[in-house]
Amino acid sequence: MSKKEALRDRAGWKGLIVVIFAVLMVISTIFSIQFGSAKIPLKDIWTTFTGDIQSDFQNIIWNIRVPRTFVAILVGANLAVAGVLLQGIMKNPLADPYIIGVSSGAGLAGMIVLILYPHLPHILTPVAFIGATIVAFTVYALAWEKGIAPTRIILAGVAISAFLGSGISALMVFYSDRVQGTIDFMVGGLSARSWPQVEVILPYSIVGILLAIIGIRKMNLLMLGDRTAKSLGARVEWIRFSMTAVATLLAASAVSVVGLLGFVGLIVPHTARLIVGNDYRVLLPASIFLGAAILTASDTLGRIMFAPIEVPVGVIMGAIGAPFFLYLLRRKMV
Amino acid sequence: MSSLEAASISHSFSDKHVLKQIDLELKEGRIYSIIGPNGSGKSTLLHVLSRQLKPDHGQIYWKQADLYRLPPKKVAQELALLAQVNDVMDLTVEQLISYGRTPHKSMFQRLDEEDQIIIDEAIQLTKLEALRKRNVSQLSGGERQRAWIALCLAQQPKVLFLDEPTTYLDISHQLDVLEIVTQLQKTQNVTIVMVLHDLNHAAVYSDEVIVVKEGRIYGQGTPKEMMNPDMFKDVFNVHADIYEDKDNELLRIVMKPLKD
Structure with missing residues (x-):
């Protein structure tokens, strides 16, 4: 029986990593509620949650810190899952939500709203979402020829992104006086995100992550190569299509809430993969918790680093992400 | 039939x-x-x-x-296919082979005792007993090919x-593969x-x-x-001399370039 024990041992070790990531998420959640323009004692957070005593900080906690942290957790998890799915689908370690056109689609749509219809801020999220989805499916359709080849998706994604990127630049040139209001969206930030944004993203997170969990076995089959996966009875094209749709749903909902937040979908799955390996049964939960933890921690850091000035989380992610990338390059992981 | x-x-x-x-x-x-x-x-x-x-x-x-x-x-x-090119996997030999059971399982069904017996048989037939816990990426080319064949065998095609x-x-591994198949x-x-x-x-x-x-x-x-x-001559554009081994009736082919 030593064989089985050894198997369980290995699984147990990886399971422990997942638990550690979950604990990290909880710790960064507590920090995120605690720190900001006003530091809140842990005692007050506790009493607010238990509802025993009225706290002075109750309003800040319930209406600012908690929903913002909630958005950070969901956005981090969504982008991480989108990235981990796309890397498997495209068989490319550099694939991330931006590769399928989600960023440029949401970006252009979002900029149109912010610049041309600044008086309609509430339509920003749905319009950005629609833009992301339309572009993602356009990229997919363009890449289609008797099936879908990962390289074709990546090339189509890059081309469409460049095209729409020039659209964004044109908008910024023609309406240079209104660019100021779009910066938060362009770099990706969580400032002033509250319960309405939670309501927008939560349903997509739940549905998307559930579908990703259902797809775990299929993703593992895909890892064995297209021919072997087919030989084992997998509908390879369908898995690619449906999992791309799930990734689009998750990434588009995240981008529509926080703007063009880069690197999360790239760094998190990579790191998780380095630590726990390729098995999606472990890789997926590890990415979810790590994504939520990193984004929440980065946002907290951005709030306290140069207080009272708030550094958008997108800037922090870029500052961590680019060197991380170079590190991967030196270690020949890419 | x-x-x-x-x-x-x-x-x-x-x-x-x-x-x-x-x-x-x-x-x-x-x-x-x-x-x-x-x-x-x-x-x-x-x-x-x-x-x-x-x-x-x-x-x-x-x-x-x-x-x-x-x-x-x-x-x-x-039906099972051993593909020509197979990626190097971050899996143990046994884990890789266990994927062969996929077509016989419903979506959320786990592997049971019977599957384990079939996997063990595949490991035995491909002589991978000593390597079953080894990571596929650490195997030699011949061992790796045997692991992928074992995956197909676990499929029971x-x-x-x-x-x-x-x-x-290598030639010895080539013959190993052909012997397994036979x-x-x-x-x-x-x-x-x-x-x-x-x-x-x-x-x-x-x-x-x-x-x-x-x-x-x-x-x-x-x-x-x-x-x-x-x-x-027609298909491969070579001259061939064919000898027959009388004892076990095997053919031996010696090929030379065609003379114009």
Whole structure:
């Protein structure tokens, strides 16, 4: 029986990593509620949650810190899952939500709203979402020829992104006086995100992550190569299509809430993969918790680093992400 | 009894006609080698037969049913393919092999005792007992190929397709692979269909060879019927001397460039 024990041992070790990531998420959640323009004692957070005593900080906690942290957790998890799915689908370690056109689609749509219809801020999220989805499916359709080849998706994604990127630049040139209001969206930030944004993203997170969990076995089959996966009875094209749709749903909902937040979908799955390996049964939960933890921690850091000035989380992610990338390059992981 | 049948198969990539009007009949429990020069369409033929690639025209019948209309999972319970190129996996040998049970399990069903027995048998047959806990990425080329074959064996197929299974392997590992395949056919009556590069291997290890030339079937028959100087000249553009080993009736082919 030593064989089985050894198997369980290995699984147990990886399971422990997942638990550690979950604990990290909880710790960064507590920090995120605690720190900001006003530091809140842990005692007050506790009493607010238990509802025993009225706290002075109750309003800040319930209406600012908690929903913002909630958005950070969901956005981090969504982008991480989108990235981990796309890397498997495209068989490319550099694939991330931006590769399928989600960023440029949401970006252009979002900029149109912010610049041309600044008086309609509430339509920003749905319009950005629609833009992301339309572009993602356009990229997919363009890449289609008797099936879908990962390289074709990546090339189509890059081309469409460049095209729409020039659209964004044109908008910024023609309406240079209104660019100021779009910066938060362009770099990706969580400032002033509250319960309405939670309501927008939560349903997509739940549905998307559930579908990703259902797809775990299929993703593992895909890892064995297209021919072997087919030989084992997998509908390879369908898995690619449906999992791309799930990734689009998750990434588009995240981008529509926080703007063009880069690197999360790239760094998190990579790191998780380095630590726990390729098995999606472990890789997926590890990415979810790590994504939520990193984004929440980065946002907290951005709030306290140069207080009272708030550094958008997108800037922090870029500052961590680019060197991380170079590190991967030196270690020949890419 | 014929189990796999191809009826006027044609297929093209872009504008190039790779397969032209191919008819074929494969019987149960035999070893078939598909041979032909590079670009003759032999790999494409293997993929069409193994339900990897739906041909533009024509039908494949598996036990009288249209192969491409059967549910993929049901087909995967009976047909398995060893792909020509396999990525290096971050999995243990045993984990890799256990994926072979996928077609026999429903979506959320776990592996049970019976699956474990089948996996163990596959490990035994491919002599991987000592390596079962080893990571696939740490194996040598020959060991890795045996692990991927074991994955196909765990699938318990009725037909095993192999796409150039011996390419890039040392000669001793090439023979290991061919011996495993022969044993499989002898002990479990599995039909073997493989694309082979080495014509001497094809002559020794096949019950029948299928000769492909420019997308058409040049001929199909026992090695003795097919391996003759005319075929080598017509198809491979070489001069061949063929010797027969009287004791175990094996062919030995010596090839030379054609003299003008």
